[in-house]
Amino acid sequence: MTRVPVRRAPALLALLLLTVACSGVGNPGSTGGYVSGDGGITVVDPEDREPAPTLTGTDLDGDPLSTDDFAGQVIVVNVWGSWCPPCRAEAPVLKELADQYAGDAQFLGILNRTKNAAATAFNRSVGIDYPSFADEGGRLELRFVDSLPSQAIPTTWVIDTEGRVAARLMDEVTASTLGGIIDDVLAEARD
Numbered sequence: 001m002t003r004v005p006v007r008r009a010p011a012l013l014a015l016l017l018l019t020v021a022c023s024g025v026g027n028p029g030s031t032g033g034y035v036s037g038d039g040g041i042t043v044v045d046p047e048d049r050e051p052a053p054t055l056t057g058t059d060l061d062g063d064p065l066s067t068d069d070f071a072g073q074v075i076v077v078n079v080w081g082s083w084c085p086p087c088r089a090e091a092p093v094l095k096e097l098a099d100q101y102a103g104d105a106q107f108l109g110i111l112n113r114t115k116n117a118a119a120t121a122f123n124r125s126v127g128i129d130y131p132s133f134a135d136e137g138g139r140l141e142l143r144f145v146d147s148l149p150s151q152a153i154p155t156t157w158v159i160d161t162e163g164r165v166a167a168r169l170m171d172e173v174t175a176s177t178l179g180g181i182i183d184d185v186l187a188e189a190r191d
Contacts, residue, residue, distance in 0.1 A: 049164035053143035
């Protein structure tokens with residue numbers, strides 16, 4: 001049996017982890033190299049909510065986009081990538097909910113590590129017509145660090161009508177779970 005000197009073991013472990021983490025990246029059908037969320041859902045009581053960050057940038061067509069444009073509305077922000085299997089799976093659910101809550105809640109995407117053309121083609125194939133921020137560097141996603149930071153992709157935040165983070169869902173959303181949270185946040189606004 002060959003023994004690896006102790007001083008080389010950390011370097012070999014790091015190389016092994018890097019190899020595993022990078023496997024499958026660039027292969028759209030692969031799930032290799034993907035770390036999913038724990039399915040955790042965090043709902044914050046109204047009195048404990050932190051202000052949501054203002055997100056400002058451009059959409060996939062290069063036009064200006066800001067969450068300020070939707071102030072006073074419930075906003076659902078979803079971090080996604082066309083390379084991400086759970087993102088692809090939840091897209092029809094998000095489209096269905098965006099249609100169902102049109103006029104009551106504004107859906108926005110934050111595109112992560114995907115070229116705009118690929119994202120636009122994917123959205124077209126699913127029928128998604130709500131805007132997404134082009135955020136190749138991940139700077140918008142990081143803006144949530146002071147409230148409920150993203151820890152995986154997909155991550156979805158629900159922002160209440162007062163501009164505070166009401167909930168964070170990590171991993172693929174379901175219509176019943178996200179719809180229930182939106183209903184609760186809308187009901188708070190009516191009270």
